[in-house]
Amino acid sequence: MRRMKREEAVSAPLGQCIRAQREARHLTQAALAKLLRANVPTMSRVETGNRDLLVTEFVALARAIGIRASTLLRAAERKLGPTSL
Numbered sequence: 001m002r003r004m005k006r007e008e009a010v011s012a013p014l015g016q017c018i019r020a021q022r023e024a025r026h027l028t029q030a031a032l033a034k035l036l037r038a039n040v041p042t043m044s045r046v047e048t049g050n051r052d053l054l055v056t057e058f059v060a061l062a063r064a065i066g067i068r069a070s071t072l073l074r075a076a077e078r079k080l081g082p083t084s085l
Contacts, residue, residue: 012049013079019047035064
């Protein structure tokens with residue numbers, strides 16, 4: 001079994017939190033992509049942890065969902081647990 005890179009370990013839980021928050025607000029990937037001037041495949045890769053976000057993209061995404069970036073990041077950190085990094 002291949003060991004996960006640190007970046008992959010962070011991207012997957014962050015993507016899960018983004019998806020959960022998007023769905024909680026009844027937004028589709030297409031609607032969120034339109035708000036961000038992105039495309040659906042990109043949103044899918046973000047939510048599955050296969051695409052990292054620049055800080056500016058992350059903040060814009062959080063705002064588009066209607067959540068503070070810090071709140072979203074804390075939720076992902078809780079998923080990571082204390083020793084994941």
